[in-house]
Amino acid sequence: MPTKQDIQDLYFMDSRAKLLDIASFLDRLDRHEGEADFRHPAFMEALRAMQNPPAGRTRTQAVLESLSDPSSEPIPAATLQGAFGAPTPAN
Numbered sequence: 001m002p003t004k005q006d007i008q009d010l011y012f013m014d015s016r017a018k019l020l021d022i023a024s025f026l027d028r029l030d031r032h033e034g035e036a037d038f039r040h041p042a043f044m045e046a047l048r049a050m051q052n053p054p055a056g057r058t059r060t061q062a063v064l065e066s067l068s069d070p071s072s073e074p075i076p077a078a079t080l081q082g083a084f085g086a087p088t089p090a091n
Helices: 003-033 040-053 059-066
Strands: none
Touching: 003 059
16 A cells, blocks of 8 residues: 555656646736636636545545536537536526
8 A cells, every 4th residue: 555655656756747737827818818617717716626525525636527517407409519618607
């Protein structure tokens, strides 16, 4: 069974790089003109969920749930192919 030290030794540098990528993404949004769409507040909420997951949820579950479409009823027809990565305001 790996220890916390083993996990840090294996994954810290990769996680550090990903954290810097997130910071860079947010800095780019701050520097540019225009309004961010619904994905920005969804992303910020996911960061909060990661820091403070609800009781009984892992950080991964909390982030995934915050970025997932909460609806359970199928839509009558798809309007496009693809995904936005965050629930749209209508959801």
